[in-house]
Each structure stands twice: as C-alpha cells, then as structure tokens.
Amino acid sequence: MSAGLPQDINLIVIAVSATSSRAHLYPDVKTLLTALDGLVVAGGSNLRMEFFDKQGVRMHPVFGKKWQLVGIEAGVDGPEPEILLSRLRTAVTDIETYLFDPVVADVLAGMKLTPKQAAARLPRLAEVTDLAEALRRCDGPFGHADADPGDNGSPLHNLFVHGIL
Template identity: 70%
Template sequence: MSVGLPQDVNLIVIATSATGSRAHFYPDAKSLLAAVVGLGTTADADVRVEFFDKQGVRMHPVVAGKWQIVGIAPGVDDPGPEIVLSRLRTAVGDVENFLLDPATENALARMKLSPKEAVARLPRLDGVTDLAEAIRRCDGTFGHGDADTGHDGSLLHNLFVHGIF
C-alpha cells in the first residue's frame, strides 16, 4: 500500500460519456461488482469505463460464462500514474462544469448550496503531481471518505458520481 493512501481505495473507475467523465473509488473488485448490479445509465446510453489500481496499473475485467464480469485483474503494462492523474483532473473539471450548469441549480438548492459553494467543495488538483496525493484529495468526492454513518456516500458524492450516469 502506498504511504498515506486512504486504506479503502484500491480500485479507481473512470467513466466517460458524451456529457463528461466521472470517477469513483472502490475498496476492491467485489465492492465494485456489488455496486453495479442492476446499475443503468441515466444521462447517456454509451459510457466507456477504465479501471486502475491506486498505483496507476491499468486493470481489466475478468469475464466468465455469458460475458458476465466476475472480477478485475491487473494488466501487463507498467503503472501509469500520470494517466490516472490526468483522468482525475478531467473528472473534477467535468463535475465543476456540471455544477455550474443552470440545469443543476435546483438539485443544489435542495441541498442548500449555490453552484459556487458546491464547486468550492471539489478537490483541487492544480499542481498535484503525485497520484497518492490526488487520491487523498479526491476520496471524499469520488470515494466514500465523507459518507454519513450508515450511508454509501455524501449527498455531493451521490450527485457528482451517481446522479450523472
């Protein structure tokens, strides 16, 4: 494990669609697979998904039977932490654009937030060159680091990550 990483972040999922990209952190493949059972997309029909571990190693789905995903396994390429860092920066930027879109204003108002206040809660990755630091900064937004007790994610996490796709 990398020094100082949130212990429950071992798998990073980047989903990209016509409306932008989002990121989600999972402790393991089992948690990811449990979360996606019956999960559909709401905004776009086509979503491309990339998987990485916390060191930047590209991960690949393991399929069985009728192309059912049963696990996630590392690829053979060297780690590419700079690729994951770039994807996280893009996801943060796309979420910021989403929050500033007038169509999102009502959802934010129900949370008693202005678009500017919501954007201020996003992680800042400007100048960050270390993937571990980026993961620490993003854990509350894209992971469950700021989840309420007994809940899978904060209201902003659920809006940022799950309210889009």
C-alpha cells in the same frame, strides 16, 4: 478465491469514465462488483469505463461465461500514474462545469449550496503531481469517505460521481 479478486487489501480501484467526465474510488474489486450488480444506466446510454489501481496500473475486466463482469485484474503494463492523474483532473473540471448547469443549480439550492460552494468541495488537483496525494484528496468526494450513515454516498458524492439529481 474468485477470479479478479486480488488479495491486496490496500487495493483501490478507480473507475474513470472513458471520457474522463466522472470518477469513482472503490476500496476493492468486491465493492466495485457489488455496486455494479443490477446497475442500470440512466437514459439507456452506454457506460464506458477505464479501471486503474492506486499506482496507476490499468485494470482489465474479467467476464464470466455469460459475459457478466466477475472481476478485474491488473494488465501487463507497468504503472502510468500520470495518465490516471490526468483523468482525475479532467473529471474534476467536467464535474465543476456540470455543477453550474441551471438544473443542477436548482438541486444544489435544495441542499442550501450555490454551485460555487459545491465546486469548492471538489478536490483541487491542478498543482498535485503525486498520485497518492491526488487519491487522498479524491477519497471523500469520489469515494465513500464522506458517506452518510446507512448510505453509499453523501448527496454531493451522488451528484459529483453519479450525476444523481
């Protein structure tokens, strides 16, 4: 087995930007690594990510000899579900703000949605205290549960998670 590929098939890897402005759920480390292979960050900007498992345990990157990401492994600290829940709430708030940007509003109009209608599809986490429930609510918009057939994500997923216009 490769380094960083846990045998727990129920693992969910949550990648949250360091500023908590975006979040993405992956069913396992292999799917994350496949998604990152050949990825180019738009605009030449840096991409800073934090990784957690579904219990809120921080996951740390594992690098190969040429500094390529080859896996992710659990850290030594115990679960901190409240930190991950906070990161997810911040991501939802930031994405909701993003949806009301005039450029994004034009893209949404092409999808026959107003910013308010798109925002209504975001998970509501303000009153959620259970991480498992928060992750269940996030799976569609931040995971691939609502992906179009033959695609890695619906247009709203791509907008919410990746900022793809």
